[in-house]
Amino acid sequence: MKFYNKLISWYLQNKRTLPWRETKNPYFIWLSEIMLQQTRVAQGLAYYLKFTETFPTVFDLAKADESTVLKMWQGLGYYSRARNLHYSAKHIANELNGEFPSTYKEIIKLKGIGDYTASAIASICFNEPTAVVDGNVYRVLSRYFGISTAINSTAGIKEFKTIAQSLIDKKQPGTYNQAIMDFGALHCKPQNPLCDSCPFANSCVAFEKKLTKALPVKEKKIKIRKRYFNFLVIKTNNNKTILSERKGKGIWQGLYEFPLIETEQIINKNELISNQYFTDLFPNETTISLFNKKEIVHKLSHQHLYTQFWIVETKSLENATISWESIQDFPVPILISNFLEEFQPKN
DNA sequence: CACGCGTGGGT
DNA sequence: TACCCAAGCGT
Known part of the structure; x- marks a missing residue:
C-alpha cells in the first residue's frame, strides 16, 4: 500500500472537525493558514471565527483600518502576520478585483505567504499537487525515513521538500496535505508519539531503530x-x-x-x-x-x-x-x- | 541566510 | 525551572 493511501486512511478515521475544513473558499483558507502559522489550533480557532464573522469577504477586510485588524489580532502574536494579511487583502481587493490567485506561483507572490502557505492554499482550494512542509511534516518524514539532516538547515529544508513532494497524492493533494499535518499533530507527536497504534510501525525507520525521541534534528538554540x-x-x-x-x-x-x-x-x-x-x-x-x-x-x-x-x-x-x-x-x-x-x- | 518576531501549553 | 514546541515569513 502506498504511503499516501495509508495516511489518508488514517486521516479519514481520525481527522478533527474544523470550520475551515468545511470550505474551499480561498479567502477563508488563507485566513486559517496565516492564523495557524506557529500557532496551535486551540489558540487560533476563536480568532478565525471572529475574523470570518467580522470580515466575511476579502473586501470587508481590505476596507478596515490596520489598527482595527491589529485589535482583532490582539493576543495571537506575530503581528506582522496581521499587517501582511491586511496588506494583501487590499492588494487582492483593489488590484485583483477581489479574485484570489489560483496557482502556487501566483499565490506565493502575496506578502505574508511563503512556500508552506502557498502550497496549502493551492492544494486545498485549487487541487494543485504542491506538498506542504511544516513542523509536523518535518517530524513525520524525519522519523519515518530516519533522516537526521537538521530540519532548519538549508540542506534539510531542500531535502524534506523534495521528499514531501514525492509522496503527495496527486489526485487529492489538499486532503493529503491536511492528513500528514493532522497525523503529525495528533499521532506522531513531538513527545510520546503513539507508536504502539501507528499504521506505519512496520515501516518506520525511527521506530525500528528506537530513534523516535532523537528525531527530528534541529540546529542551534535561540539566545534570550x-x-x-x-x-x-x-x-x-x-x-x-x-x-x-x-x-x-x-x-x-x-x-x-x-x-x-x-x-x-x-x-x-x-x-x-x-x-x-x-x-x-x-x-x-x-x-x-x-x-x-x-x-x-x-x-x-x-x-x-x-x-x-x-x-x-x-x-x-x-x-x-x-x-x-x-x-x-x-x-x-x-x-x-x-x-x-x-x-x-x-x- | 541567520535571525527576529508573540503567546500559550506541555514536560 | 527552563526549556521545547506550534499549519512560517520577511529581511
Missing part, C-alpha cells in the same frame, strides 16, 4: 535577550493619558503602549525621576507609585522583558489626549492588556 521596561501610566487631573504607537522594526510594531523608559537594569523611583526622558515629559509636580511590587517578567520568543508599571499622577498635559475609556479601542500587547485588566477591571 533581557530588557528592562518602565511604562509610565499617566493619569492627569482631567483623566487623560498617553499612548503611542510602536514604530520601526522591533517587537509589537503597530501596537500601542504607554510611554516607555527602557533601562539597563531594574530601577527604583529615585532613578526614574532623575531620568532625562521623565523630567522632560513631566515639568510639573507628579505623584508616583509602582503598581507591581515585583517586576513582571514577560517572555517573548527572543526576549525576556522585566517590566515595571509606574502610575504617574499629574496636572493636565498637552500630550495627554487619550481618555481612559477609549484605551480599550487600541491594539496593545498582551503585557499591556493584562496590566489594564488588573488596573481597571471591567465591571
